[in-house]
Amino acid sequence: MKRLSLYFTGPCQVSVQEEPLPTPAPDQVVVETQVSAISPGTEMLMYRDQAPAGIPLDETIPDLAGDFGYPFKYGYAAVGRVVGRGADVAREWHNRLVFAFHPHESHFLTSPDRLIPVSPGVSPEEAAFLPNVETAVNFLMDGQPLIGEQVVVFGQGVVGLLTTALLARFPLARLVTLDRYPLRRKQSLDVGAHISLDPAAPDVLGQVSSLVQKGDFYPGADLTYELSGDPVALDQAIAVTGFSGRVVIGSWYGQKRADLDLGGRFHRSRVRLISSQVSTIAPEWSGRWNKPRRLDLAWRMLQKVKPAQLITHRFPIAQASQAYALLDQHPDKAIQVMLKYT
Secondary structure, three states: OEEEEEEEEEOOEEEEEEEEOOOOOOOOEEEEEEEEEOOOOHHHHHHOOOOOOOOEOOOOOHHHOOEOOOOEOOOOOEEEEEEEEOOOOOHHHOOOEEEEOOOOEOEEEEOHHHEEEOOOOOOHHHHOOHHHHHHHHHHHHHHOOOOOOEEEEEOOOHHHHHHHHHHOOOOOOEEEEEOOOHHHHHHHHHHOOOEEEOOOOOOHHHHHHHHOOOOOOOOOEEEEEEOOOOHHHHHHHHHOEEEEEEEEEOOOOOOOOOOOOOOOHHHHHOOEEEEOOOOOOOHHHOOOOOHHHHHHHHHHHHHHHOHHHHEEEEEEHHHHHHHHHHHHHOOOOOOEEEEEOO
16 A cells, blocks of 8 residues: 655755555554644745754654654644554444554554544544644643733734734733734634734734723733744834743744844843743643643634635645645735645
């Protein structure tokens, strides 16, 4: 049996290659992929050769062993059906719709303990958003939004929009978002932002500050998220955050450096910078939270926010190079891009 596998083969190059699919071991299943979601943030770093050298692809996902040396497989949002199983695998796994943190390929072998059954009523395309919804849940856990707070979100890509959609469910005083692209700003309003601005507009920081004023007593945002992937935005995020405010940094900059102005108001404002990444649970929650509990919450939030509305393009796996070129060259036209296999 053959499978189609996507490889990152060089800067701005991907290749779909046909290769043999091994026979499953007694404790393995064969999954036939239906859809997989491209991560426009993380995968663009890899596509553009901006991922940092010398670190693993992902230490927490067994199917992403290795490092960022070309060629390599990547992807972590595959949804498909179990179409084969080894002798030791229970019969109930057959034909089950499952999610897997697995690279983009048409078929793959794995053990059942690495699969997550898709909740009833969730479509394959919606299920492919699970990692990004879990990331948004993690951002809220780390930022700890409170009733009546003024919240600003820089970046309205897929994760930024999902974070905004979850924040919109809180009784916040104000939810302001920023993104360069009109398509994303419109979608931001659709998912619940009170106002969405262009970060490149004249005096945009003045506009944001006027929106989150709390009077003369330490004006500024209570909570700010930097999710744009642009290091310049981190300086802007700090600038609009008020006294003792929190800045949650969810972006992964890769090799890009952040040039920050920490010599002005930041020094006296006790602004807290919080690194947030979904691979782990923050230590303050680990006594009562673990990854299965957070993942269960992500499933429930996924069904509430209905993320399929963020899909702008679908490409057959054979046209994957076009999908990545679209995200690289025309980010203003795309939000979530899906790869199809059937």
